Structure formats: structure tokens, C-alpha cells
Amino acid sequence: MGLLDLFRSHRQRxxxxxxxxxxxxxxxxxxxxxxQPSYLxxxxxxxxxxxxxxxxxxxxxVSVNYEQDxxxxxxxxxxxxxxxxxxxxx
Amino acid sequence: xxxxxVITSGKGGVGKTTTSAALAMGLAQRGHRTAVIDFDVGxxxxxxxxxxxxRVVYDFVNVINGEANINQALIxxxxxxxxxxxxxxxxxxxxxxxxxxxxxxLEELAKTFDYxxxxxxxxxxxxxxxxxYYADDAVVVTNPEVSSVRDSDRMLGILSSKSRRAERNxxxxxxxxxxxxxxxxxxxxxxxxxVNDVREILSLDLLGVIPESKAVLxxxxxxxxxxxxxxxxxxxxxxxxxxxxxxxxxPHRFLEIKKKGFFSRLMGG
Numbered sequence: 472m473g474l475l476d477l478f479r480s481h482r483q484r485x486x487x488x489x490x491x492x493x494x495x496x497x498x499x500x501x502x503x504x505x506x507q508p509s510y511l512x513x514x515x516x517x518x519x520x521x522x523x524x525x526x527x528x529x530x531x532x533v534s535v536n537y538e539q540d541x542x543x544x545x546x547x548x549x550x551x552x553x554x555x556x557x558x559x560x561x
Numbered sequence: 562x563x564x565x566x567v568i569t570s571g572k573g574g575v576g577k578t579t580t581s582a583a584l585a586m587g588l589a590q591r592g593h594r595t596a597v598i599d600f601d602v603g604x605x606x607x608x609x610x611x612x613x614x615x616r617v618v619y620d621f622v623n624v625i626n627g628e629a630n631i632n633q634a635l636i637x638x639x640x641x642x643x644x645x646x647x648x649x650x651x652x653x654x655x656x657x658x659x660x661x662x663x664x665x666x667l668e669e670l671a672k673t674f675d676y677x678x679x680x681x682x683x684x685x686x687x688x689x690x691x692x693x694y695y696a697d698d699a700v701v702v703t704n705p706e707v708s709s710v711r712d713s714d715r716m717l718g719i720l721s722s723k724s725r726r727a728e729r730n731x732x733x734x735x736x737x738x739x740x741x742x743x744x745x746x747x748x749x750x751x752x753x754x755x756v757n758d759v760r761e762i763l764s765l766d767l768l769g770v771i772p773e774s775k776a777v778l779x780x781x782x783x784x785x786x787x788x789x790x791x792x793x794x795x796x797x798x799x800x801x802x803x804x805x806x807x808x809x810x811x812p813h814r815f816l817e818i819k820k821k822g823f824f825s826r827l828m829g830g
Contacts, residue, residue: 485750485751485752486751486752487748487751487752487753487754487755487758488751490706490707490754491754491758491762493707494707494754494762495762497711498710498711498714498762501711501714501715501718502714502718505718505722
């Protein structure tokens with residue numbers, strides 16, 4: 472830091488730190504979606520349709536997660552049923 | 562057994578062609594027979610950076626189409642006997658690069674060359690795909706800047722899933738990071754991603770860091786690969802990168818701010 476810097480207005484937080492933070496989030500997200508099988512969105516849609524035949528769930532109530540590590544692939548389904556779910560058609 | 566190296570990045574203007582020219586020249590200077598191929602059909606530039614633009618007669622597409630043989634199209638470098646350039650075609654459409662055709666040319670080159678350096682076009686379209694498909698090694702050229710880092714990561718995904726090695730379930734392409742246009746001054750001020758930031762985000766082996774340097778433009782102006790400018794920091798950094806590629810354990814230079822004189826230190830400039 473030079474003498475003149477003392478007179479300059481005090482510095483903002485370095486933008487490099489912001490860049491790094493943004494990239495870490497972005498790259499993690501890109502990688503997660505990159506490795507997913509391409510049938511995932513359709514799978515999610517069809518599962519939702521089957522469930523909606525029986526239970527009146529929201530469109531966003533089904534989440535499908537795909538994870539992969541060295542030895543296995545995990546397909547995780549998470550369905551949020553509404554409280555005291557009214558069964559359809561009895 | 563020849564090794565095929567793709568110089569790639571996703572983003573344009575980060576220094577792929579500069580790097581292709583420098584690495585190819587560096588390998589050839591060490592006595593390895595090296596061919597460097599311009600895959601940027603329609604926008605050829607490697608011949609300019611190599612300084613052989615007036616000696617182009619036949620090009621890559623001519624060879625693929627059987628209009629010339631490989632020896633007619635290869636241009637021998639005047640500064641280094643072991644180095645040959647295969648220029649891209651300027652006029653034809655980019656679909657002229659067929660997977661079979663490129664494979665045949667690379668196979669032919671592999672008979673007589675030690676290294677084949679493939680200068681990829683920017684983007685993730687057909688030309689970039691062809692440049693990386695047959696690669697054994699990949700040098701991912703990245704600027705310490707958000708869009709370049711993101712594009713590099715996307716390119717890494719393509720290298721690991723779309724290459725011939727991936728399709729055949731062979732050992733994956735060896736991937737290296739080459740960080741270019743690096744400015745230690747701006748990193749120190751917190752204005753630029755540091756080499757460790759980029760390494761951490763991309764988790765790649767670091768082949769080299771090329772400092773932002775006037776020597777690069779001077780070299781391209783005169784058609785001389787910057788590695789031949791042995792006085793320059795960029796030239797020396799490329800020289801080190803070639804050494805590391807060949808397995809030498811060299812410390813990274815040019816990561817710290819150059820020592821300044823008393824007066825410039827006082828003025829903070």
C-alpha cells in the first residue's frame with residue numbers, strides 16, 4: 472500500500488470474494504444438473520400424475536433428487552401430503 | 562505412441578490459440594515431433610499467430626475431403642524443424658469436419674508425430690466437439706474471471722462425458738488448468754480471483770499461470786509464438802508450463818507482485 476492510498480477513500484470489500492462466492496454456488500448447481508439422467512423431469516411429472524389420481528397434492532409437492540457417488544446412484548422421491556389428505560373417490 | 566492434446570476453454574478470447582502456438586513450439590523445441598491443428602474452420606487464426614499465413618496452400622478440410630494429402634497440407638515451421646502447422650479452412654462450412662474424417666487425419670499424424678496439439682474454437686458447438694473428441698489430454702485455458710471459469714467448468718463436463726475415451730469407458734482425458742492474463746497486482750487488491758480460488762472452484766491440476774503481459778500482443782503482431790520471447794514473463798511462464806506437462810516439477814513463477822522501486826512504492830502506483 473502506498474502513501475497515496477491513505478488519502479483515497481477506504482476500499483470496498485474486494486469484488487474477487489464476491490466472484491468466488493457466486494461461482495462456487497453456480498458451479499455446484501451446474502454440476503448437480505449435469506449428472507442427472509435426462510428422463511428425470513418426465514419421471515417427476517408422471518409420478519405426480521399417479522399420485523394426483525389418489526390424493527389431491529400440489530404440483531410442487533413432489534421433489535425428485537438424484538445423487539451419484541462412486542459406488543451407487545440414489546434416486547430420492549419426496550412427496551408432501553397435505554394435512555388430513557382427503558382421499559379421492561373414497 | 563502420439564499423444565493428442567486439446568487446447569480448449571468454452572469462452573472465446575481467453576488465449577487458446579496463443580497457448581496452442583506456445584505449447585506446440587515448446588514441445589517441438591525439446592525435440593518432440595509436434596503438429597498443431599487449427600480446428601476453427603471458417604475463422605482460421607493459428608496460421609497468423611504462428612506467422613505462416615502466407616504459406617498456406619491446402620488446409621485441414623482439403624485433407625479430410627481427400628483433395629490433398631497430409632504432407633501437402635502440413636506447413637513446416639521455419640524456426641523449428643520438429644514443428645508443423647495444419648491450418649483451418651477459411652471458407653467452408655464447419656460441418657466439413659466429420660468425426661470419421663478428423664479421426665483419419667489424427668491417425669495418419671500419429672504415425673509420425675509425438676504430439677498433436679488441437680487448437681479448439683470457442684463455444685461448445687461442432688468444431689469444439691471435434692477438437693476434443695479424440696484427445697488424450699486437455700489444457701483448459703481460463704481467465705480469472707467469472708464467465709471464463711464457468712465456461713471452463715462446462716467444458717470439463719463435456720470432456721468427461723462426450724469424448725471418445727468417455728464413450729469407450731477408457732481412462733479419462735487428463736485435464737490441466739492453464740490460467741492466463743493473470744494480474745498479481747489486482748489479485749493483491751482483491752479485484753481478481755486468485756490462482757487458488759480458480760483451482761478450488763474447478764479442482765484441476767495447475768499446468769501454469771501466464772501473467773497479463775504486453776509480450777503476448779507483441780508476439781501475435783509479429784507472428785512469433787510468445788514462448789520464443791524468452792525475455793518476457795509470459796514466454797518464460799509458457800516454457801515452464803511445457804516442462805510441467807512433460808513431468809518436470811517446477812515452482813510457479815509470476816504469482817507475486819513485481820518488486821517496485823522506492824518512488825513508485827511511495828506513490829502507490
